[in-house]
Amino acid sequence: MATPDYWLARCHVMAYSPSARRWEEEADEAVTVAAVLAEDEAQVRALLQQQCHDDGLGLIRLDAIETLLQRCRREGIAHGLVELAHTTSSQHPVAYGEMLPLLPEKVPEPPPAAILPPVNYQETTWQALFAPHQPPLWAVIDGVNCRDAMARLRQAEAQSACLYASTDSATQANAPWLVRLEADSDVRQWLENLPQDQHWGILLQSNATLKQLRSHLRKFTMLWTPANDQAPVYFRFYDPRVALDMSQALEPWKLAAFMAPLETVIVPASPLMVFPPELTLIPEIELDANASEVNGRLVRIALSDDARAANGQGRQFVIGQAEYQHFGALAQSRASQALARSLKERYSQVSEGERMRAVIDATQLGKRYGLASKKQIQTLVICVLEVGTDFAQRHPDAQRILGNAKLAGWRKCQLLEEWLPRGCIRHALLAPYQQAGEHEDNYRPIADEERP
DSSP states (O other): OOOEEEEEEEEEEEEEEEEGGSSSOOEEEEEEEEEEESSHHHHHHHHHHHHHTTEEEEEEEEEEEEEEOOOOHHOOHHHHHHHHTTOOOOSEEEEOOOOOOOOOOOOOOOOOOOOOSSEEEEOHHHHHHHHHHOOOOOEEEETSSSHHHHHHHHSSSOOOEEESSSOOOOHHSSSEEEEEEOOOHHHHHHHHSSSGOOEEEEEEEOSSSSHHHHHHHHHHEEETTEEEEEEEOOOOOOHHHHHHHHHHSSHHHHHHHTTTTTTEEEOOOTTTSSOTTTOOOOSOOTOOOOHHHHTTTEEEEEEEOOOHHHHOOOOOOOOHHHHHHHHHHHHHHHHHHHHHHHHHTTTTTTTTHHHHHHHHHHHHHHHHHHOOOOHHHHHHHHHHHHHHHTHHOOOOHHHHHHOOSSSSSOOOOOHHHHHHHHHHHHHHHHHHHHHHHHGGGGGGOOOOGGOO
């Protein structure tokens, strides 16, 4: 028997009577996203049909059926959908999201002119960037992620400059470096062969001079954010993960201000990125992909003409609260992906989807019981993988640790690590009886922690 999974589906429903409406407006139809605990797509359809019938609703259309993991992999973790899914159970396998009524259509108006999205994403290659009539290509190399950047550039015959004003060699060694790339240069060959999961930097297409580009980019190495109203903080736009997040989180006019002298920004792709839904990657980059599988795959970021026209020159470039939260959500998604990927070697027989689901479940447990650090979430993930998502309910000792409000998060983590070997043994002993069914509970062995 397949293991039930969390599924999502978009539903178009009709109320058979006014009393069956789950919305305030006087409309007979509505749309919603439903969460379903089911074994497969066929069971999703059957459970939704039955639930709608029981609620006095007709299911007009059912589409966009996918697992919660598939949605999270494609669009990042949506905490509202995760929480909705966790309201389901074997007794109540269907949960509706907010019902959005479909109001009667108004008199049709002339269609507006097509509006292009402000940001365009497209996969490209190194060779394409050096094709005829392409703008000059530049790189901004991160000295933190690429330790020999400064030494390499000082030996190369290429236009280059440090983006920091400091002349201290230690500071410059960790600084971002701007360099012009030629098709046949040693620097181009060096960068092209670096592992892309090293996140060594980004590429830029621009007709500006070295001096103009350096002067412009230096404005963005430190920015004001809601995290600190006393001083600006370092903004690592030259880390390709941050650059891709920036293209999704910033208001269009701010992205246009950043890209004012740039034709495009290009990021070397890696599995530890949250790719925007507008981007089509063929084949998709899997979480467990190694460096050789992604090397040479680049993501090109460009702005529409309308977005460039609204670049807001003269306005103060400050990261707003909504943007800061968006950056945080993307960073959290990347951290979850990194954690799931880091456990591949330890759990080689567990699929990346199962590991990702364990991270999602552990994150929810962490919120519930006050465990938030990377180490604490990792410990919860290991507990989920070793003894199951519901280990806190099935194992009284674990529940006593997690539910103790007097314990700090680090102490709960420490106690869980000490408990886990015992928990694994108990889990293995009880597993056959739990699989047989609760009605045989009288015949299972009594674990020490359950003795009076």
